[in-house]
Amino acid sequence: MSSGSPLRLVSQSGLCEKCQVRSVAACAVLEEGELSQLESIAINKTFAPGATIFDEAEDAPSIFNVTEGTARLVKLLPSGKRQIVGFAYPGDMLGLSAHGNYTCSAEAISPVKVCRFPRKKMLALLEDFPLLKTRLLDIAAEQLSGAQDQMLLLGRKTPIEKLASFLLRLVGTHRSCDARQKNIDLVMTRSDIADYLGLTIETVSRTFTKLKTDGLITLAGKHRVVINDVSALQDLAEDSAA
Amino acid sequence: MSSGSPLRLVSQSGLCEKCQVRSVAACAVLEEGELSQLESIAINKTFAPGATIFDEAEDAPSIFNVTEGTARLVKLLPSGKRQIVGFAYPGDMLGLSAHGNYTCSAEAISPVKVCRFPRKKMLALLEDFPLLKTRLLDIAAEQLSGAQDQMLLLGRKTPIEKLASFLLRLVGTHRSCDARQKNIDLVMTRSDIADYLGLTIETVSRTFTKLKTDGLITLAGKHRVVINDVSALQDLAEDSAA
DNA sequence: CGCTCATTTGACGCATGTCAACGCGCGTGG
DNA sequence: CCACGCGCGTTGACATGCGTCAAATGAGCG
Numbered sequence: 001m002s003s004g005s006p007l008r009l010v011s012q013s014g015l016c017e018k019c020q021v022r023s024v025a026a027c028a029v030l031e032e033g034e035l036s037q038l039e040s041i042a043i044n045k046t047f048a049p050g051a052t053i054f055d056e057a058e059d060a061p062s063i064f065n066v067t068e069g070t071a072r073l074v075k076l077l078p079s080g081k082r083q084i085v086g087f088a089y090p091g092d093m094l095g096l097s098a099h100g101n102y103t104c105s106a107e108a109i110s111p112v113k114v115c116r117f118p119r120k121k122m123l124a125l126l127e128d129f130p131l132l133k134t135r136l137l138d139i140a141a142e143q144l145s146g147a148q149d150q151m152l153l154l155g156r157k158t159p160i161e162k163l164a165s166f167l168l169r170l171v172g173t174h175r176s177c178d179a180r181q182k183n184i185d186l187v188m189t190r191s192d193i194a195d196y197l198g199l200t201i202e203t204v205s206r207t208f209t210k211l212k213t214d215g216l217i218t219l220a221g222k223h224r225v226v227i228n229d230v231s232a233l234q235d236l237a238e239d240s241a242a
Numbered sequence: 243m244s245s246g247s248p249l250r251l252v253s254q255s256g257l258c259e260k261c262q263v264r265s266v267a268a269c270a271v272l273e274e275g276e277l278s279q280l281e282s283i284a285i286n287k288t289f290a291p292g293a294t295i296f297d298e299a300e301d302a303p304s305i306f307n308v309t310e311g312t313a314r315l316v317k318l319l320p321s322g323k324r325q326i327v328g329f330a331y332p333g334d335m336l337g338l339s340a341h342g343n344y345t346c347s348a349e350a351i352s353p354v355k356v357c358r359f360p361r362k363k364m365l366a367l368l369e370d371f372p373l374l375k376t377r378l379l380d381i382a383a384e385q386l387s388g389a390q391d392q393m394l395l396l397g398r399k400t401p402i403e404k405l406a407s408f409l410l411r412l413v414g415t416h417r418s419c420d421a422r423q424k425n426i427d428l429v430m431t432r433s434d435i436a437d438y439l440g441l442t443i444e445t446v447s448r449t450f451t452k453l454k455t456d457g458l459i460t461l462a463g464k465h466r467v468v469i470n471d472v473s474a475l476q477d478l479a480e481d482s483a484a
Numbered sequence: 485c486g487c488t489c490a491t492t493t494g495a496c497g498c499a500t501g502t503c504a505a506c507g508c509g510c511g512t513g514g
Numbered sequence: 515c516c517a518c519g520c521g522c523g524t525t526g527a528c529a530t531g532c533g534t535c536a537a538a539t540g541a542g543c544g
Contacts, residue, residue, distance in 0.1 A: 075394045077481040083394040098383035103390050126376070133375055134368070140382035141340035147389035148345050152317045152325040154396035155440030159500075190523065198397030200501055205524055222509090222523065239319040401532080432491065442533055447492055464491065464541080 015039070019115075021067050024091035026139060029131045037128075041121040047071075047108035054095060056105040062116050064094040069112035070187045074105045074195075084196040086146070087188065093139060095119075110187050154198045157239065162197040163207045164237035167217070171227060182227035190222075257281070261357075263309050266333035268381060271373045279370075283363040289313075289350040296337060298347040304358050306336040311354035312429045316347045316437075326438040328388070329430065335381060337361075352429050396440045399481065404439040405449045406479035409459070409469060424469035432464075 016039045022028060027038060044067075047053055053064065053071060071088040085104055088094055094106050094114070126133045153165055170184050186193075194204045211217045216233055218226040227233060258269060258281045269280060286309075289295055295306065295313060313330040327346055330336055336348050336356070368375045395407055412426050428435075436446045453459045458475055460468040469475060 073390075075390060077394070077398060079481045081398040081481065083397045085390040085393045096383050097387065098380045099387075103387040127372060130369060130372065130375070133372070133379065137375065137379050137382060138340040140379060140386060141338050144382060144386055144389060145339065145345040147386060147393065148315075148317060148327040150393055151327045151389065151396055152319070154393055155325045155437075156319060156323045195397075201523080202502085202525085203500060206500095209524075239321045239323065443491080444493085444534085445532060448532095451492075 016042075019067060021065070021091040025065055025067075026093055026132065026135050027065075029135045030129065034129055034132075038117075038125060041117055041125065043116045045114050045116055047112045047114070049108055049110055051108045051112075053106040053108060053112065053114065054102050056102055058102050060095055060097050060100050060102045061119055062095060063119050063122050064106075065115040065117070066090050066092050066094065067113045067115055069108060069110040071106050071108050071112050072188065072192055072196075074107060075103075076105075082195045083198070084192060085150075086143075087196070093136070096136070096140065109192065159197075159199055159203050159207045160210065160236055161239050162199065163193075163204065163211065164216075164233045166193065166197060167225060167227060168230075168233055168237055171230075182230060184225040184227070186223045186225060258284075261309060263307070263333040267307055267309075268335060268374060268377045269307070271377045272371065276371055276374075280359075280367060283359055283367065285358045287356050287358050289354045289356070291350055291352055293350045293354075295348040295350060295354065295356065296344050298344055300344050302337055302339050302342050302344045303361055304337060305361050305364050306348070307357040307359070308332050308334050308336065309355045309357055311350060311352040313348050313350050313354050314430065314434055314438075316349060317345075318347075324437045325440070326434060327392075328385075329438070335378070338378070338382065351434065401439075401441055401445050401449045402452065403479055403481050404441065405435075405446065405453065406458075406475045408435065408439060409467060410472075410475055410479055413469060413472075424472060426467040426469070428465045428467060 016022060016027060016035045017032070019025075019027070027035060030038060047069075054060070054062070056075060066088050068090055071094070072084050073086040073088060073094075075083045075085055077083075087109075088106065095102060097103055100119070126136070153162055157165065167184060170186075171182055188196075190201045190204050193199075194201045197204065199207075208217075208219065211233075212219050216227070216229050216236075218228060220226060258264060258277045259274070261267075261269070264270060269277060272280060289311075296302070296304070298317060308330050310332055313336070314326050315328040315330060315336075317325045317327055319325075329351075330348065337344060339345055342361070368378070395404055399407065409426060412428075413424055430438075432443045432446050435441075436443045439446065441449075450459075450461065453475075454461055458469070458471050458478075460470060462468060
């Protein structure tokens, strides 16, 4: 790595080499020379909480890589009913789409920093870096698998099973929490959780209370959850009984 | 297969050039020479209705391309609750997965013919045919978009909206029906539909009856649906009111 | 012709949505 | 520094839509 010294050009965070999500994001497969080419087409942007990163059905000129913060991916019905189809964490790609239109909106929940790539240039670059294309294919397959899990959750799980699954997924997959202590930091509101799990806020709240009452979790402030009994939660999430 | 007349090597349907789904499947992007390489690693297989093509969580040594018939993609909970995460029609790819395990089971609904590729050889071939890899990426992105639509449906739509959306999707995207006459041939059972839409069979049945009573559709036998008023159905599906 | 299985229809109860009130934390302004 | 207001979350009372259970109908097939 470079400086440390007075000339901290690095602090713009634009230098991929120092990027915090470099090891987890798609760019992980690139070598240094390749990385600089990717870097040359990237622009860093920041979004405040609540800000829209892009809108559903809009023309999709850009592809994004989240480097900091959390975003929600939203679909709306004309009546106003909302479904959150996913959350995006550091390292996640946004805006991949086959037909050049975004399939959902993306909104910042916490302050979000992204790395923005012009779609066309990105696609052109893919032809030069087969490994990157392969990596994107893997990422897409993973996302599809996650989407299938979510369909199972939405279609066939009860509120308790839904919330248990949700909490376990947060513990398991993301650095937004400490996996050892089973300590979860919920950046999203109850309303976001409800719209993600296909429930109402009230039901989410009641279900949290129930899990707390049963001693499976502890609530420390509205956005801090401690899981006391992981295996019991897993049983609930997987619907062992009926 | 094979026989019939003495020398009908062609009838094995293995010859990609004559393949019926060639124009819609991933292989559409390949030229003739490339096609023959793909063909050399492919094996044709047939599955009777109800037969399992592959099982969830199993090691995934193969990738499939449906050439005839319809399959359902199934996920199960320990309690036996079932969610169908999709249907596969001629031209669709099955078994793409990032971690080498199938993410759901695939079962034939009608007699299904597939083209089976050894995963490793397929992946190796992808490195030689960048266009094919790009095509797969597009396909994955499309599937992801469809999955998001389905999440919206499962999480936020009422039974009527669900069924209307389902029927319209069948009309819109697949040759299993005549788009002009809005005539749909349902290969799947009510139970399949229920598990796809996150409902019970009874609710599916009642909802069909309701649409029929309201004059929006006509039922001709249990597996034949005629849509009488497409735009009214669209209004229902999109939940314009509340 | 009768059996079997898919589908339909009906009666009923409950889980979850709806509506409403309340509490709490936090920021703002006096 | 305190008072107030606002947004988010919780809790309660109530209603209803969908699931559950059960029986009837109908279609396909031996």
